[in-house]
Amino acid sequence: MTHNRSIMAATTSSLSTVYPLGSRVNERGALEVGGCDVVELAGNFGTPAYALAEDDLRARARSFMRALADRSPGGEVLFASKALPCVAVERIFVEEGLGCDVASGGELALALRAGFAPDRIYLHGNAKSPEELGHALQAGVGTIVIDNLDELEALARLGPEHQRVLLRVTPGVHTDTHASIATGQTDSKFGVALASAPDAIARIAAVPGLKLAGLHIHLGSQLMDTRVFELAAAAIASLGEFPVYGLGGGLAAAHVEGAHPPAIEDFVAAQVAAADRHLGAGRRLVLEPGRSLVANAGVTLYTVMSVKRSASTWVAVDGGMSDNLRPMLYGAQYEAQVADRLLQSGGSGEHCVLAGKHCESGDVIARDVVLDAPRAGDVVVTPATGAYCHALANNYNGVPRPPVILCRDGDARVVVRRETYEDLLAREQPGDDADDGA
Ligand SMILES: Cc1ncc(COP(=O)(O)O)c(C=O)c1O
Numbered sequence: 001m002t003h004n005r006s007i008m009a010a011t012t013s014s015l016s017t018v019y020p021l022g023s024r025v026n027e028r029g030a031l032e033v034g035g036c037d038v039v040e041l042a043g044n045f046g047t048p049a050y051a052l053a054e055d056d057l058r059a060r061a062r063s064f065m066r067a068l069a070d071r072s073p074g075g076e077v078l079f080a081s082k083a084l085p086c087v088a089v090e091r092i093f094v095e096e097g098l099g100c101d102v103a104s105g106g107e108l109a110l111a112l113r114a115g116f117a118p119d120r121i122y123l124h125g126n127a128k129s130p131e132e133l134g135h136a137l138q139a140g141v142g143t144i145v146i147d148n149l150d151e152l153e154a155l156a157r158l159g160p161e162h163q164r165v166l167l168r169v170t171p172g173v174h175t176d177t178h179a180s181i182a183t184g185q186t187d188s189k190f191g192v193a194l195a196s197a198p199d200a201i202a203r204i205a206a207v208p209g210l211k212l213a214g215l216h217i218h219l220g221s222q223l224m225d226t227r228v229f230e231l232a233a234a235a236i237a238s239l240g241e242f243p244v245y246g247l248g249g250g251l252a253a254a255h256v257e258g259a260h261p262p263a264i265e266d267f268v269a270a271q272v273a274a275a276d277r278h279l280g281a282g283r284r285l286v287l288e289p290g291r292s293l294v295a296n297a298g299v300t301l302y303t304v305m306s307v308k309r310s311a312s313t314w315v316a317v318d319g320g321m322s323d324n325l326r327p328m329l330y331g332a333q334y335e336a337q338v339a340d341r342l343l344q345s346g347g348s349g350e351h352c353v354l355a356g357k358h359c360e361s362g363d364v365i366a367r368d369v370v371l372d373a374p375r376a377g378d379v380v381v382t383p384a385t386g387a388y389c390h391a392l393a394n395n396y397n398g399v400p401r402p403p404v405i406l407c408r409d410g411d412a413r414v415v416v417r418r419e420t421y422e423d424l425l426a427r428e429q430p431g432d433d434a435d436d437g438a
Contacts, residue, residue: 014344016257016335018384020053020297030340031299031381034407038301038339041412042379045405047303048319049418050390054408056297057089060264061096064289067268072275072285078122080249080290081107083387086404088415089294090114099142101249101288105132112139122246122286124168126190130154137163145216145246147191152203160209166216166246167204169197171235173228175220175250178330184219184232191216197239214283215239218248221291222330226262226270233278245279247271249288253295255384256333264292291387298386300324300402301339304378305357313352315374320356320363322399324385325392327365334366339379341372350374354382358397390416398424 015023019033026032030039034053041051061077068075078099081090085107090100091114099120100111111121119142125132126147133155136144145166146152155163168191173184183190192200197215204212217232229247236245252261262270268287275285302317326332336354343349349370356363365382374380393401400419405412 015342016383018254018257018259018296018335020299020383020386021056021059022053025342028340029342031337031342033299034412035410036405036407036412038299038381039379041405041407042301042303042339044412045403045414046418047301047379048317048323048402049301049405050298050323050385050402051301051405051407051412052089052294052298052386054092054297054406057092057294058096060293060297061093061098063264064268064287064293065097067265068272068285068287071269071272072283074282075272075285075287076120078120078286078288079293080288081111082391083290084294084298085110085391086416087114088404088406088413090116093293099286101290105129105135108132108135108139108141118142122166122288128154130158134158143213146200146204149192149200149203152200152207155210156207160207162211163209164211164213165204166214166244167192167197167200167212168216168218168246169194169236169239171217171219171232173219173232173235175223175228176225177220177222177252180330181221182219183221184217184228190218194235194239197236201239212242214242214244214246216246216248216286218246218288219250221250222252223250224252224261226267229271229274230278233274237278241280242283244284244286245275246286246288247275249290249292251289251292253291253384253387255295256335261292264289267292293387295384295387298384298389300382300385300389302380302382304374304376304380306376307352307374313350313374314355315352315371315380316355316357317365317380318357319399319402320358320365321360321394322356322358322396323393323402324365324382324389325394326388328360328362329392334369334382334384336366336369336371336380336382338372338374339381341378343370343372347372354380357399395419395424400424 078101079093080101100116118140122143170191172186251267308314354366403418404416
């Protein structure tokens with residue numbers, strides 16, 4: 001198994017391979033992403049900011065589409081939009097021919113705005129509200145992935161007509177990932193356990209207006225080992241034969257150099273082989289990659305606010321857990337560089353703790369990064385932040401959420417604007433203002 005081959009080759013050799021496709025160090029010594037100098041981006045759009053390389057998004061989408069079409073024609077690749085719920089990004093995936101996985105009414109609204117054909121949208125979620133189910137029916141969402149029997153009853157009460165559904169099953173498979181993102185085990189909050197699945201299948205069949213097309217599994221995220229698909233496909237084979245199988249997402253992304261997730265081609269090949277062997281050749285396979293499509297397309301730009309040299313060197317930047325929760329949630333690791341003094345891989349510099357601005361000691365973006373003489377005012381870049389960073393962004397400490405900037409061939413376009421203090425105040429109710437007081 002190797003890192004994504006075609007994608008690595010396009011990154012300049014002096015840069016870590018986790019930067020977006022086509023990234024380079026320019027004549028000024030600054031990082032360029034999508035042909036844009038990131039120090040200039042920071043100057044023009046402020047920090048913190050997410051910058052995305054459009055070509056990288058398209059390249060990975062094409063790799064997935066080709067990998068599936070070559071091995072299992074008639075299948076479908078969906079973008080798991082929770083990884084980067086952003087209309088402009090979703091529109092790129094519409095153009096590349098992907099469908100969309102949404103996990104809430106809000107993600108459904110974004111997907112519709114992006115232009116996904118409703119028929120190509122799959123609605124997920126373990127606690128869908130009747131309103132969300134109603135919206136999905138109204139919008140003509142192609143497939144609802146039923147998670148549990150209460151949801152089935154709620155859906156039946158809405159009187160669906162010709163609604164295609166899949167049943168999400170937890171196959172009882174353990175994966176090599178963090179407990180917070182493992183979902184294939186029997187005791188999971190998602191889906192019905194294997195033992196309960198026959199009953200759920202019978203109940204779905206008894207609801208007029210629902211058409212059970214097949215089964216769905218999602219084993220977990222940040223998966224490095226593809227052998228779990230063999231176990232999972234073998235497990236669900238006992239539930240009968242279906243025309244459609246949703247195999248979920250989960251392919252790991254490399255956040256730091258030296259992490260070598262399976263290549264897209266190898267991951268898809270393993271999924272298809274497992275399905276062909278245990279579920280029968282020629283089934284319609286539906287894949288739902290999230291992070292592996294978008295993580296490496298993105299970088300986050302910060303400005304250094306202070307450098308404190310004590311037992312450690314603490315480099316504090318103007319963002320942190322409000323724009324990247326993953327280190328705090330999963331112990332995720334990141335690299336960092338001063339954006340116009342990039343060290344060669346393994347180059348010597350100062351070992352630093354990259355700390356955020358939030359009122360938590362745990363607000364640390366990276367525990368040990370090597371930076372070239374960091375000082376206040378430097379722009380620092382953390383690569384591989386395209387997935388689950390914008391998605392998990394929040395307003396802790398009243399910090400406005402960063403913009404998303406799409407970069408291609410040297411053009412930079414703000415596709416999600418920076419939040420403002422006015423945005424933060426907009427939901428507060430009139431009557432509580434200081435000047436309304438007695
Ligand atoms: C049902 C489902 N499909 C796909 C995904 C995408 O996973 P990943 O981003 O790891 O590819 C998730 C992630 O939570 C999921 O729950």
